[in-house]
Amino acid sequence: xxxxxxxxxxxxxxxxxxxxxxxxxxxxxxxxxxxxxxxxxxxxxxxxxxxxxxxxxxxxxxxxxxxxxxxxxxxxxxxxxxxxxxxxxxxxxxxxxxxxxxxxxxxxxxx
Amino acid sequence: xxxxxxxxxxxxxxxxxxxxxxxxxxxxxxxxxxxxxxxxxxxxxxxxxxxxxxxxxxxxxxxxxxxxxxxxxxxxxxxxxxxxxxxxxxxxxxxxxxxxxxxxxxxxxxxxxx
Numbered sequence: 001x002x003x004x005x006x007x008x009x010x011x012x013x014x015x016x017x018x019x020x021x022x023x024x025x026x027x028x029x030x031x032x033x034x035x036x037x038x039x040x041x042x043x044x045x046x047x048x049x050x051x052x053x054x055x056x057x058x059x060x061x062x063x064x065x066x067x068x069x070x071x072x073x074x075x076x077x078x079x080x081x082x083x084x085x086x087x088x089x090x091x092x093x094x095x096x097x098x099x100x101x102x103x104x105x106x107x108x109x110x111x
Numbered sequence: 112x113x114x115x116x117x118x119x120x121x122x123x124x125x126x127x128x129x130x131x132x133x134x135x136x137x138x139x140x141x142x143x144x145x146x147x148x149x150x151x152x153x154x155x156x157x158x159x160x161x162x163x164x165x166x167x168x169x170x171x172x173x174x175x176x177x178x179x180x181x182x183x184x185x186x187x188x189x190x191x192x193x194x195x196x197x198x199x200x201x202x203x204x205x206x207x208x209x210x211x212x213x214x215x216x217x218x219x220x221x222x223x224x225x
Contacts, residue, residue, distance in 0.1 A: 004153075031210025043117070043201055043218035051210065089154075091214075098167070099144075099203075099214055101154040 002027045002094050006102035013109055019077040021105045023090030028068045035064050035075050036089040038104070044089065048075070080109045114138045117202050117217035124192065125225055132187040132220045134202030142207035143185040144214070145177060148199040160185060161207035192224045 003026045013019060023033070032051045036044040048057045048064040050073070056065040063076040077084060087104045094100065115136045124130050136143065145157040159167035160179040174196075176188040185202055199219045206212040 031208075032213065034213045036216070041199070041219075041221060044203075044216040046213055046215065049213035091154075093210065093214075095208075098156055098159075103153050 002030075002092060002100045004090060004092055004100050004102035006088075006090055006105050008105060009103065010106040011108070013080060013107075015081060015109055015111050017080050017109075019080055019107070021075040021077070021088050021090075021107070023073040023075070023102055025071045025073075025092045025100075027094065028071055029095055030068065031093040031095060033064075033066055033073050034091050034093065034099075035062075035073075036091065038087045038089060040087075047088075077107075080107075082109050082111055085109050115202055115204055115215050115217035117200075117220050119220060120218065121221045121223075123223045123225060124189065126192060126194070128192075129188070129190040131189065132200055132202075132222075134185040134187075134217055136183055136185075136202075136204040136215070138204055138215060140204035140206055140212075140215070141182055142205050143179060143182075144203040144205070145185070145187055146201040146203060146216075148201060148219070150198075154201065158187075159207075166207070189222075192222075194224050197222055197224045 005024045034049045035047040050066040061078040066073045087106045089104045091101045118133045142161045146154045157171045158177045163179045178186040201219045202217045203214045205214045
């Protein structure tokens, strides 16, 4: 059974720091891995999608890596800003097409 | 707008009411999904529709009844809900079992059962 774990559960940092959020999954048979952002009470916004054959994806200050064999992904946020404060969710799409989510990392960036 | 639109954004209903949640996508996707997000829990998959056919029912109580009249629209009909059904209900769309695509989510409906 696929399980997705995210650490840390919560993170509070001053503005300007570079951050690393971690995601691990137990079954490497996946189509892809997707990172989402969720603001309180809102829906999910897709940040980055990494195919199983890819090693990383970049979008602006965000960089996500994937090591499928070890069941790990990291989301790197450069030069964090207060507007980055949100919950970050990692989800894997296994071959059965059930998107499996982690419990998220709640990030707070203070000025 | 994300390409997936959900209405209403907020809903308060009594346990004897009947209401419906609506989801619409204009991304050309052929699969649509209902997820439930409760406090302190990971998102839970409820239903999967591919080409208007329900392909997944994740042991959801019968008081939740989905309907997919076409590939662009998805409904979740609610009746005789319980207070523990209060949650954020999220709709998503994608291409069924096509790994090149990610999921696109709507903004959700915040449901409160009183």
